[in-house]
Amino acid sequence: MKAKVSLDGRYMPSEDVVARNIEGELIIVPLVAGIGDLEDELFTLNETGKAIWDRLDGRKKLNEVLAELSAEFEAPVGEIEKDLIGLVEELSRRKILVAVK
Protein backbone atom coordinates (compact mmCIF):
# COMPACT_ATOMS: atom_id res chain seq x y z
CA MET A 1 0.00 0.00 0.00
CA LYS A 2 1.37 3.42 -0.96
CA ALA A 3 2.05 5.90 1.84
CA LYS A 4 0.32 9.25 1.33
CA VAL A 5 3.01 11.83 0.69
CA SER A 6 2.42 15.57 0.73
CA LEU A 7 4.80 18.32 -0.37
CA ASP A 8 4.04 20.00 2.97
CA GLY A 9 5.48 17.01 4.83
CA ARG A 10 8.90 16.58 6.36
CA TYR A 11 10.70 13.24 6.20
CA MET A 12 13.84 11.76 7.68
CA PRO A 13 15.65 8.42 7.68
CA SER A 14 14.12 5.90 10.06
CA GLU A 15 16.09 4.71 13.07
CA ASP A 16 15.35 1.22 11.79
CA VAL A 17 17.94 1.53 9.03
CA VAL A 18 21.61 2.45 8.83
CA ALA A 19 22.64 4.47 5.78
CA ARG A 20 26.26 3.97 4.80
CA ASN A 21 28.39 5.65 2.19
CA ILE A 22 30.92 3.13 0.97
CA GLU A 23 33.21 4.10 -1.90
CA GLY A 24 30.59 6.51 -3.22
CA GLU A 25 27.72 4.02 -3.00
CA LEU A 26 24.88 4.87 -0.64
CA ILE A 27 23.85 1.61 0.95
CA ILE A 28 20.84 1.34 3.20
CA VAL A 29 21.19 -1.53 5.66
CA PRO A 30 17.97 -2.58 7.44
CA LEU A 31 18.33 -2.89 11.19
CA VAL A 32 15.00 -4.51 11.99
CA ALA A 33 13.00 -7.25 10.31
CA GLY A 34 10.35 -6.48 7.70
CA ILE A 35 12.03 -3.74 5.66
CA GLY A 36 13.20 -5.82 2.74
CA ASP A 37 11.16 -8.46 0.95
CA LEU A 38 13.91 -11.01 1.53
CA GLU A 39 15.88 -11.69 4.72
CA ASP A 40 19.16 -10.44 3.34
CA GLU A 41 18.06 -7.42 1.36
CA LEU A 42 19.98 -4.15 1.20
CA PHE A 43 19.11 -1.05 -0.78
CA THR A 44 21.22 1.26 -2.89
CA LEU A 45 20.25 4.61 -4.36
CA ASN A 46 21.40 6.02 -7.67
CA GLU A 47 22.69 9.59 -8.06
CA THR A 48 19.21 11.11 -8.28
CA GLY A 49 18.04 9.05 -5.33
CA LYS A 50 21.09 10.12 -3.33
CA ALA A 51 20.48 13.80 -4.14
CA ILE A 52 16.97 13.42 -2.75
CA TRP A 53 18.03 11.30 0.26
CA ASP A 54 20.72 13.79 1.31
CA ARG A 55 18.08 16.50 1.64
CA LEU A 56 15.59 14.51 3.69
CA ASP A 57 16.75 15.72 7.09
CA GLY A 58 13.40 16.03 8.87
CA ARG A 59 13.65 19.81 8.89
CA LYS A 60 12.98 20.78 5.28
CA LYS A 61 9.51 20.35 3.85
CA LEU A 62 9.36 18.40 0.61
CA ASN A 63 8.45 21.56 -1.32
CA GLU A 64 11.71 23.11 -0.07
CA VAL A 65 13.57 19.99 -1.17
CA LEU A 66 11.84 20.28 -4.53
CA ALA A 67 12.97 23.90 -4.87
CA GLU A 68 16.58 22.93 -4.10
CA LEU A 69 16.53 20.06 -6.58
CA SER A 70 14.97 22.28 -9.26
CA ALA A 71 17.75 24.82 -8.78
CA GLU A 72 20.41 22.13 -9.06
CA PHE A 73 19.08 19.89 -11.82
CA GLU A 74 18.10 20.94 -15.33
CA ALA A 75 14.82 19.09 -15.53
CA PRO A 76 11.19 20.20 -15.60
CA VAL A 77 9.84 20.83 -12.09
CA GLY A 78 6.94 18.45 -12.73
CA GLU A 79 9.36 15.64 -13.50
CA ILE A 80 11.48 16.30 -10.41
CA GLU A 81 8.34 16.44 -8.26
CA LYS A 82 7.23 13.08 -9.61
CA ASP A 83 10.67 11.59 -8.83
CA LEU A 84 10.70 13.06 -5.36
CA ILE A 85 7.19 11.94 -4.43
CA GLY A 86 7.77 8.49 -5.96
CA LEU A 87 10.94 7.88 -3.99
CA VAL A 88 9.54 9.20 -0.71
CA GLU A 89 6.43 7.05 -1.17
CA GLU A 90 8.51 3.94 -1.79
CA LEU A 91 10.93 4.54 1.08
CA SER A 92 8.07 5.41 3.44
CA ARG A 93 6.20 2.26 2.47
CA ARG A 94 9.31 0.26 3.35
CA LYS A 95 9.69 2.19 6.63
CA ILE A 96 13.11 3.44 5.51
CA LEU A 97 11.84 7.02 5.80
CA VAL A 98 9.52 8.33 8.49
CA ALA A 99 7.31 11.41 8.42
CA VAL A 100 8.21 14.05 11.01
CA LYS A 101 5.22 15.38 12.87
Next chain:
Amino acid sequence: MVEQGNPYITRVSSQNASLWKTVKPTLSDLDIELTERCNNNCVHCCINLPADDAVAKKRELSTAAIKDILKEAASLGCLTVRFTGGEPLLRDDFEEIYLYARKTGLKVLLFTNATLITPSVAELLSRIPLLEEIEVTVYGMKRSSYEAITRAPGSFEAAWRGINLLLEKKVPFVAKSALLPPNREEVEDFETWASTIPWMDAAPSYSVFFDLHCRRNAKKNELIRSLRPTPEEGVAFLARRYKQRIKEMKQFCSGFIGPPGDDLFSCGAGTGGACVDAYGNLQLCMGLRHPKTVYDLHKGSLKEALNCFFPEVRAMKATQPEYLVRCARCFLKGLCEQCPAKSWAEHGTLDTPVEYLCEIAHAEARQLGLLAEKEMGWDVKDWRERIQNPSEESENEPRN
Protein backbone atom coordinates in the same frame (compact mmCIF):
# COMPACT_ATOMS: atom_id res chain seq x y z
CA MET B 1 16.55 -5.61 -9.29
CA VAL B 2 15.09 -2.15 -9.86
CA GLU B 3 11.96 -1.21 -8.01
CA GLN B 4 9.01 -0.97 -10.37
CA GLY B 5 8.29 2.69 -11.00
CA ASN B 6 11.28 3.75 -8.89
CA PRO B 7 14.42 3.90 -10.93
CA TYR B 8 16.32 5.52 -8.04
CA ILE B 9 16.32 2.68 -5.55
CA THR B 10 17.71 -0.78 -6.11
CA ARG B 11 17.11 -3.78 -3.90
CA VAL B 12 20.24 -5.84 -3.66
CA SER B 13 20.66 -9.25 -2.12
CA SER B 14 23.44 -9.00 0.39
CA GLN B 15 25.11 -11.92 -1.40
CA ASN B 16 25.32 -9.77 -4.52
CA ALA B 17 28.96 -9.29 -5.35
CA SER B 18 28.16 -6.62 -7.91
CA LEU B 19 27.28 -4.11 -5.21
CA TRP B 20 30.49 -2.25 -5.96
CA LYS B 21 30.18 -0.68 -9.38
CA THR B 22 33.61 0.85 -9.48
CA VAL B 23 35.97 0.65 -6.51
CA LYS B 24 35.86 -2.14 -3.94
CA PRO B 25 36.38 -0.96 -0.37
CA THR B 26 39.68 -1.52 1.43
CA LEU B 27 37.95 -4.10 3.60
CA SER B 28 34.86 -5.99 2.43
CA ASP B 29 34.53 -8.51 5.20
CA LEU B 30 36.08 -9.24 8.54
CA ASP B 31 36.16 -12.43 10.60
CA ILE B 32 36.36 -12.08 14.36
CA GLU B 33 37.07 -15.11 16.46
CA LEU B 34 35.29 -13.96 19.60
CA THR B 35 36.80 -16.70 21.73
CA GLU B 36 38.83 -19.88 21.37
CA ARG B 37 36.73 -21.41 24.16
CA CYS B 38 33.88 -23.77 23.43
CA ASN B 39 31.26 -25.60 25.47
CA ASN B 40 31.80 -28.62 23.23
CA ASN B 41 35.05 -30.56 23.15
CA CYS B 42 34.91 -31.93 19.61
CA VAL B 43 37.37 -34.67 18.80
CA HIS B 44 38.40 -33.15 15.47
CA CYS B 45 38.36 -29.45 16.36
CA CYS B 46 41.42 -27.40 15.49
CA ILE B 47 40.84 -24.72 18.08
CA ASN B 48 38.60 -25.38 21.07
CA LEU B 49 39.73 -24.55 24.56
CA PRO B 50 37.57 -25.48 27.56
CA ALA B 51 34.62 -23.16 28.20
CA ASP B 52 35.89 -22.39 31.70
CA ASP B 53 39.50 -21.64 30.68
CA ALA B 54 39.98 -18.56 32.85
CA VAL B 55 43.41 -17.69 31.42
CA ALA B 56 42.10 -17.66 27.85
CA LYS B 57 39.01 -15.70 28.91
CA LYS B 58 41.15 -13.06 30.59
CA ARG B 59 43.31 -12.64 27.47
CA GLU B 60 40.33 -12.22 25.14
CA LEU B 61 39.56 -8.87 23.56
CA SER B 62 37.37 -6.66 25.72
CA THR B 63 33.92 -5.57 24.60
CA ALA B 64 35.25 -2.06 24.00
CA ALA B 65 38.18 -3.33 21.92
CA ILE B 66 35.86 -5.39 19.73
CA LYS B 67 33.58 -2.40 19.25
CA ASP B 68 36.58 -0.27 18.24
CA ILE B 69 37.60 -2.87 15.66
CA LEU B 70 34.05 -3.05 14.28
CA LYS B 71 33.87 0.73 14.07
CA GLU B 72 37.16 0.98 12.20
CA ALA B 73 36.17 -1.91 9.93
CA ALA B 74 32.95 -0.11 8.99
CA SER B 75 34.90 3.09 8.32
CA LEU B 76 37.05 1.11 5.85
CA GLY B 77 33.94 -0.06 3.99
CA CYS B 78 33.42 -3.44 5.63
CA LEU B 79 29.90 -4.71 5.06
CA THR B 80 30.00 -8.18 6.67
CA VAL B 81 31.47 -9.41 9.91
CA ARG B 82 31.65 -13.10 10.73
CA PHE B 83 31.59 -14.04 14.40
CA THR B 84 33.22 -17.38 14.98
CA GLY B 85 35.13 -19.19 17.67
CA GLY B 86 35.32 -21.47 19.64
CA GLU B 87 31.67 -20.91 20.35
CA PRO B 88 30.94 -17.17 19.96
CA LEU B 89 27.79 -17.35 22.07
CA LEU B 90 29.91 -18.30 25.08
CA ARG B 91 30.85 -14.66 25.49
CA ASP B 92 28.68 -12.93 28.09
CA ASP B 93 28.69 -9.79 25.94
CA PHE B 94 27.65 -11.51 22.71
CA GLU B 95 24.30 -9.71 22.48
CA GLU B 96 25.95 -6.33 23.10
CA ILE B 97 28.60 -6.97 20.44
CA TYR B 98 25.99 -8.24 18.00
CA LEU B 99 23.77 -5.21 18.44
CA TYR B 100 26.73 -2.88 18.07
CA ALA B 101 27.75 -4.55 14.82
CA ARG B 102 24.25 -4.30 13.39
CA LYS B 103 23.81 -0.69 14.49
CA THR B 104 27.11 0.11 12.79
CA GLY B 105 25.52 -1.07 9.54
CA LEU B 106 27.27 -4.42 9.35
CA LYS B 107 25.66 -7.67 8.30
CA VAL B 108 26.56 -10.51 10.64
CA LEU B 109 27.46 -14.07 9.78
CA LEU B 110 27.42 -16.32 12.83
CA PHE B 111 29.09 -19.72 13.11
CA THR B 112 27.65 -21.63 16.04
CA ASN B 113 26.87 -25.09 17.38
CA ALA B 114 23.42 -23.72 18.41
CA THR B 115 23.62 -25.15 21.93
CA LEU B 116 23.55 -21.69 23.50
CA ILE B 117 20.65 -20.32 21.44
CA THR B 118 18.20 -19.34 24.17
CA PRO B 119 14.68 -17.93 23.66
CA SER B 120 16.08 -14.43 24.23
CA VAL B 121 18.91 -14.90 21.69
CA ALA B 122 16.46 -16.30 19.13
CA GLU B 123 14.10 -13.38 19.80
CA LEU B 124 16.94 -10.89 19.30
CA LEU B 125 18.06 -12.52 16.05
CA SER B 126 14.49 -12.48 14.82
CA ARG B 127 13.87 -8.83 15.71
CA ILE B 128 17.26 -7.58 14.54
CA PRO B 129 18.05 -9.94 11.66
CA LEU B 130 21.64 -10.84 10.87
CA LEU B 131 21.12 -10.31 7.09
CA GLU B 132 23.22 -13.43 6.58
CA GLU B 133 22.25 -17.02 7.26
CA ILE B 134 23.63 -18.49 10.47
CA GLU B 135 25.80 -21.56 9.88
CA VAL B 136 25.02 -24.29 12.40
CA THR B 137 27.29 -27.30 12.63
CA VAL B 138 25.35 -30.47 13.39
CA TYR B 139 27.53 -33.31 14.61
CA GLY B 140 25.04 -36.14 14.54
CA MET B 141 21.40 -37.08 14.28
CA LYS B 142 21.47 -39.25 17.41
CA ARG B 143 22.65 -38.47 20.91
CA SER B 144 25.20 -41.29 20.76
CA SER B 145 26.89 -40.07 17.58
CA TYR B 146 26.59 -36.36 18.42
CA GLU B 147 28.08 -36.65 21.88
CA ALA B 148 30.74 -39.15 20.78
CA ILE B 149 32.06 -36.22 18.74
CA THR B 150 31.36 -33.27 21.03
CA ARG B 151 32.31 -35.14 24.23
CA ALA B 152 29.89 -32.83 26.04
CA PRO B 153 27.01 -34.56 27.85
CA GLY B 154 23.71 -32.81 27.16
CA SER B 155 25.00 -31.09 24.02
CA PHE B 156 22.71 -33.07 21.72
CA GLU B 157 19.52 -31.88 23.44
CA ALA B 158 20.91 -28.36 23.75
CA ALA B 159 21.75 -28.16 20.05
CA TRP B 160 18.34 -29.38 18.90
CA ARG B 161 16.62 -27.05 21.35
CA GLY B 162 18.59 -24.17 19.80
CA ILE B 163 17.88 -25.31 16.25
CA ASN B 164 14.16 -25.58 17.00
CA LEU B 165 14.18 -22.07 18.47
CA LEU B 166 15.71 -20.74 15.25
CA LEU B 167 13.04 -22.56 13.25
CA GLU B 168 10.23 -21.27 15.48
CA LYS B 169 11.47 -17.70 15.25
CA LYS B 170 12.17 -18.05 11.53
CA VAL B 171 15.79 -17.01 11.95
CA PRO B 172 17.49 -18.04 8.69
CA PHE B 173 20.20 -20.66 9.08
CA VAL B 174 21.87 -23.44 7.15
CA ALA B 175 23.25 -26.68 8.55
CA LYS B 176 26.65 -28.20 7.92
CA SER B 177 28.53 -31.10 9.41
CA ALA B 178 31.87 -32.79 9.88
CA LEU B 179 32.26 -36.29 8.53
CA LEU B 180 33.57 -38.44 11.37
CA PRO B 181 33.46 -42.13 12.27
CA PRO B 182 30.52 -41.79 14.72
CA ASN B 183 28.22 -40.08 12.18
CA ARG B 184 29.32 -41.72 8.92
CA GLU B 185 26.21 -43.88 8.78
CA GLU B 186 23.92 -40.87 9.30
CA VAL B 187 24.76 -38.88 6.17
CA GLU B 188 21.48 -39.72 4.50
CA ASP B 189 19.40 -38.91 7.61
CA PHE B 190 21.24 -35.64 8.04
CA GLU B 191 20.79 -34.62 4.44
CA THR B 192 17.11 -35.57 4.48
CA TRP B 193 16.57 -33.41 7.55
CA ALA B 194 18.73 -30.57 6.19
CA SER B 195 16.61 -30.47 3.03
CA THR B 196 13.62 -29.49 5.21
CA ILE B 197 15.33 -26.34 6.51
CA PRO B 198 13.60 -23.49 4.65
CA TRP B 199 16.83 -21.62 3.89
CA MET B 200 18.89 -24.52 2.53
CA ASP B 201 19.12 -24.12 -1.22
CA ALA B 202 21.83 -26.76 -1.69
CA ALA B 203 23.04 -29.92 -0.04
CA PRO B 204 24.88 -29.30 3.24
CA SER B 205 28.64 -28.93 3.27
CA TYR B 206 30.98 -31.10 5.32
CA SER B 207 34.39 -30.79 6.86
CA VAL B 208 36.10 -33.92 5.64
CA PHE B 209 39.87 -33.36 5.71
CA PHE B 210 40.47 -31.90 9.15
CA ASP B 211 42.96 -29.15 9.86
CA LEU B 212 45.51 -29.71 12.56
CA HIS B 213 45.35 -27.66 15.74
CA CYS B 214 45.78 -23.94 15.10
CA ARG B 215 48.14 -23.54 18.09
CA ARG B 216 50.08 -26.64 17.10
CA ASN B 217 49.02 -28.77 20.08
CA ALA B 218 50.89 -32.04 19.53
CA LYS B 219 48.53 -34.21 21.59
CA LYS B 220 45.45 -32.86 19.82
CA ASN B 221 47.15 -33.28 16.47
CA GLU B 222 47.68 -36.97 17.14
CA LEU B 223 43.93 -37.36 17.66
CA ILE B 224 43.01 -35.26 14.61
CA ARG B 225 45.37 -37.27 12.39
CA SER B 226 43.74 -40.49 13.56
CA LEU B 227 40.32 -39.19 12.48
CA ARG B 228 41.30 -38.07 9.01
CA PRO B 229 39.97 -40.19 6.17
CA THR B 230 42.47 -41.48 3.64
CA PRO B 231 42.68 -39.15 0.62
CA GLU B 232 40.85 -41.74 -1.51
CA GLU B 233 38.05 -42.17 1.06
CA GLY B 234 37.59 -38.42 1.40
CA VAL B 235 37.58 -37.80 -2.34
CA ALA B 236 35.11 -40.65 -2.86
CA PHE B 237 32.79 -39.10 -0.24
CA LEU B 238 32.93 -35.67 -1.89
CA ALA B 239 32.23 -37.30 -5.25
CA ARG B 240 29.11 -39.16 -4.09
CA ARG B 241 27.04 -36.71 -6.11
CA TYR B 242 29.38 -37.56 -8.90
CA LYS B 243 28.13 -35.70 -11.95
CA GLN B 244 27.56 -32.46 -10.08
CA ARG B 245 30.95 -32.67 -8.41
CA ILE B 246 32.78 -33.40 -11.67
CA LYS B 247 31.00 -30.51 -13.38
CA GLU B 248 31.88 -28.09 -10.59
CA MET B 249 35.47 -29.22 -10.38
CA LYS B 250 36.02 -29.02 -14.15
CA GLN B 251 34.66 -25.49 -14.17
CA PHE B 252 36.91 -24.66 -11.25
CA CYS B 253 39.98 -26.21 -12.87
CA SER B 254 39.49 -24.23 -16.06
CA GLY B 255 39.93 -21.00 -14.12
CA PHE B 256 42.11 -21.68 -11.12
CA ILE B 257 44.66 -24.27 -11.95
CA GLY B 258 48.33 -23.86 -12.83
CA PRO B 259 51.71 -23.78 -11.09
CA PRO B 260 52.04 -20.98 -8.50
CA GLY B 261 55.80 -20.51 -8.79
CA ASP B 262 57.53 -19.26 -5.65
CA ASP B 263 54.71 -16.92 -4.61
CA LEU B 264 53.62 -18.09 -1.19
CA PHE B 265 50.16 -16.63 -1.48
CA SER B 266 48.24 -17.68 -4.54
CA CYS B 267 44.89 -17.32 -2.74
CA GLY B 268 43.09 -14.06 -2.04
CA ALA B 269 43.88 -14.05 1.70
CA GLY B 270 44.42 -10.55 3.01
CA THR B 271 43.00 -8.80 -0.03
CA GLY B 272 39.71 -7.23 0.94
CA GLY B 273 39.26 -9.48 3.95
CA ALA B 274 40.96 -10.07 7.27
CA CYS B 275 40.60 -12.10 10.46
CA VAL B 276 41.04 -11.11 14.07
CA ASP B 277 41.86 -13.80 16.60
CA ALA B 278 40.39 -13.84 20.09
CA TYR B 279 43.29 -11.79 21.47
CA GLY B 280 43.52 -8.99 18.90
CA ASN B 281 45.95 -10.38 16.35
CA LEU B 282 45.06 -9.58 12.78
CA GLN B 283 45.66 -12.41 10.33
CA LEU B 284 45.31 -12.81 6.57
CA CYS B 285 43.15 -15.87 7.14
CA MET B 286 41.89 -17.66 10.20
CA GLY B 287 44.43 -20.46 9.93
CA LEU B 288 47.55 -18.39 9.42
CA ARG B 289 48.98 -17.79 12.89
CA HIS B 290 52.71 -17.87 12.15
CA PRO B 291 54.21 -15.06 14.29
CA LYS B 292 55.76 -13.41 11.22
CA THR B 293 52.37 -13.05 9.56
CA VAL B 294 50.20 -11.64 12.36
CA TYR B 295 49.70 -7.99 13.29
CA ASP B 296 48.95 -6.94 16.85
CA LEU B 297 45.97 -4.59 16.78
CA HIS B 298 46.89 -3.35 20.26
CA LYS B 299 49.90 -1.68 18.62
CA GLY B 300 48.44 -0.40 15.37
CA SER B 301 45.31 0.11 13.36
CA LEU B 302 43.35 -2.08 11.01
CA LYS B 303 44.04 0.39 8.23
CA GLU B 304 47.78 0.29 8.81
CA ALA B 305 47.72 -3.51 8.79
CA LEU B 306 45.66 -3.74 5.61
CA ASN B 307 47.61 -1.11 3.70
CA CYS B 308 51.16 -1.81 4.85
CA PHE B 309 51.56 -5.08 6.75
CA PHE B 310 49.41 -7.41 4.65
CA PRO B 311 51.06 -6.46 1.33
CA GLU B 312 54.47 -7.21 2.90
CA VAL B 313 53.28 -10.64 4.01
CA ARG B 314 51.70 -11.39 0.66
CA ALA B 315 54.96 -10.53 -1.09
CA MET B 316 56.81 -13.30 0.78
CA LYS B 317 58.40 -15.96 -1.38
CA ALA B 318 58.83 -19.66 -0.81
CA THR B 319 62.42 -20.78 -0.22
CA GLN B 320 62.10 -24.34 1.04
CA PRO B 321 63.88 -26.53 -1.57
CA GLU B 322 61.30 -29.33 -1.60
CA TYR B 323 58.47 -26.83 -1.99
CA LEU B 324 60.25 -25.22 -4.95
CA VAL B 325 60.73 -28.58 -6.66
CA ARG B 326 57.20 -29.82 -6.02
CA CYS B 327 54.50 -27.29 -5.06
CA ALA B 328 55.92 -24.31 -7.00
CA ARG B 329 55.85 -26.39 -10.20
CA CYS B 330 52.65 -28.32 -9.62
CA PHE B 331 49.70 -27.48 -11.85
CA LEU B 332 47.30 -28.92 -9.26
CA LYS B 333 47.71 -25.86 -7.05
CA GLY B 334 44.08 -24.91 -7.54
CA LEU B 335 42.96 -28.32 -6.29
CA CYS B 336 45.44 -28.46 -3.45
CA GLU B 337 44.93 -26.85 -0.06
CA GLN B 338 48.67 -26.43 0.44
CA CYS B 339 49.16 -22.89 1.70
CA PRO B 340 51.17 -21.03 4.33
CA ALA B 341 48.41 -21.58 6.92
CA LYS B 342 48.35 -25.35 6.42
CA SER B 343 52.15 -25.51 6.33
CA TRP B 344 52.22 -23.59 9.61
CA ALA B 345 49.72 -25.91 11.29
CA GLU B 346 51.46 -29.06 10.06
CA HIS B 347 55.13 -28.11 10.17
CA GLY B 348 55.56 -24.74 11.88
CA THR B 349 56.89 -23.19 8.67
CA LEU B 350 55.25 -21.32 5.82
CA ASP B 351 56.42 -23.36 2.87
CA THR B 352 56.83 -27.04 3.69
CA PRO B 353 54.78 -29.40 1.50
CA VAL B 354 51.98 -31.08 3.43
CA GLU B 355 51.90 -34.71 2.29
CA TYR B 356 48.27 -35.32 3.23
CA LEU B 357 47.07 -32.35 1.16
CA CYS B 358 49.30 -33.37 -1.73
CA GLU B 359 47.81 -36.85 -1.70
CA ILE B 360 44.26 -35.46 -1.62
CA ALA B 361 44.93 -33.18 -4.60
CA HIS B 362 46.46 -36.03 -6.57
CA ALA B 363 43.55 -38.36 -5.73
CA GLU B 364 41.11 -35.71 -6.88
CA ALA B 365 43.09 -35.02 -10.05
CA ARG B 366 43.10 -38.71 -10.92
CA GLN B 367 39.37 -38.84 -10.42
CA LEU B 368 38.96 -35.81 -12.70
CA GLY B 369 41.05 -37.49 -15.38
CA LEU B 370 43.85 -34.95 -15.10
CA LEU B 371 46.53 -37.40 -14.01
CA ALA B 372 47.42 -41.01 -14.73
CA GLU B 373 48.09 -43.43 -11.90
CA LYS B 374 51.42 -42.70 -10.17
CA GLU B 375 51.93 -39.51 -12.20
CA MET B 376 52.79 -36.42 -10.14
CA GLY B 377 51.44 -32.95 -10.85
CA TRP B 378 54.84 -31.24 -10.94
CA ASP B 379 56.08 -33.57 -13.68
CA VAL B 380 53.28 -32.73 -16.11
CA LYS B 381 54.28 -30.38 -18.90
CA ASP B 382 51.11 -30.44 -20.99
CA TRP B 383 48.81 -29.38 -18.15
CA ARG B 384 46.99 -26.75 -20.20
CA GLU B 385 45.88 -29.37 -22.72
CA ARG B 386 44.86 -31.75 -19.94
CA ILE B 387 42.61 -29.15 -18.37
CA GLN B 388 40.93 -28.59 -21.71
CA ASN B 389 40.64 -32.31 -22.45
CA PRO B 390 40.66 -34.43 -19.31
CA SER B 391 40.59 -38.18 -19.72
CA GLU B 392 37.12 -39.44 -20.64
CA GLU B 393 37.23 -41.90 -17.76
CA SER B 394 36.22 -39.10 -15.42
CA GLU B 395 32.87 -38.81 -17.17
CA ASN B 396 31.91 -42.20 -15.80
CA GLU B 397 31.04 -42.84 -12.22
CA PRO B 398 33.81 -44.57 -10.29
CA ARG B 399 33.47 -48.28 -9.73
CA ASN B 400 33.36 -49.26 -6.09
